[in-house]
Amino acid sequence: MCVTDQEKGTVRAVERALDILLCFSGTEMELGLSEIAKRVGLHKSTVHRLLASLETKGFIRRHPQTDKYRLGWSVLELVSNVYQSDDLASIVVPEMTHLRDEVGETISLYIRIGKERIRTQAVESNQPVRRVANIGQRLPLYVGASGKVLLAWSDPQLVQEVIQDPAWPRDLSKKEFKAALVKTRENGYAISIEEREPGAAAVAVPIFGRDKQIVAALSVSGPVDRFTPEAVERFIPAARNTAQLISKMLTR
Known part of the structure; x- marks a missing residue:
């Protein structure tokens, strides 16, 4: 069975989203966009899009004052x-x-x-x-x-x-x-x-x-x-x- 480029892209997006969630497996409660991008090795624009999707599903929360991210209630x-x-x-x-x-x-x-x-x-x-x-x-x-x-x-x-x-x-x-x-x-x-x-x-x-x-x-x-x-x-x-x-x- 041949895997299309679109399917490959979807799998990569899922893997990247999971990598972002794993950034919070340590002791840090909150992380900024730049720190997350550095840890997962992706451009900030890409990380920002993924964070927005995770936030929509409740897996990530953004602090309104600091703009830092933390795990959401869905976790x-x-x-x-x-x-x-x-x-x-x-x-x-x-x-x-x-x-x-x-x-x-x-x-x-x-x-x-x-x-x-x-x-x-x-x-x-x-x-x-x-x-x-x-x-x-x-x-x-x-x-x-x-x-x-x-x-x-x-x-x-x-x-x-x-x-x-x-x-x-x-x-x-x-x-x-x-x-x-x-x-x-x-x-x-x-x-x-x-x-x-x-x-x-x-x-x-x-x-x-x-x-x-x-x-x-x-x-x-x-x-x-x-x-x-x-x-x-x-x-x-x-x-x-x-x-x-x-x-x-x-x-x-």
Whole structure:
């Protein structure tokens, strides 16, 4: 079968668009047109046309003040689908279910996308009063145990970008938050008590991938009145054991 010049051109355009998206696989949150063109080795006019197409489909967003580009919400939708796939679910959900049965609270799995975290899997508690976990929910990294875990093992540049974000709450001390990240890494877990919503508490631990980089945060969450010091002492080792097991399964 003969491939026409038009078809070849379409394939090249797709490859170039994918190359542009891959420019954002590092720690940089935003890139300018010139920087993207340099990285992919294309003229700025060509890159501008491709960026316009990606922006139309929601894969790229342009900051109106700086004219810099960042990944769009369509990427989140794709990633959410990947992490809810049958393959991953077959690995993590059974272990999350075992953990839920052991501690009696809701278990959630979070990944980081940019400066947000997204819940990709959840196994809710069987208790009448429980933490309701919505799959696909996006939350900031600066609030909650899982956010601290995802940041504590991330690049320092990302931590700085999160702290300098205009959305940073005025009543949240940046100095205390940095100290909390250090403590999280030293302890190997994070705890949050009514940080995101009244009456809720959580314990979170990291899950690592093949390259020893953090890939997700595993959390135990529920009503704050059930998160007594004695209960938390049970939750932490149980969550750690499950996270370590999932890490091993993901790196086989």
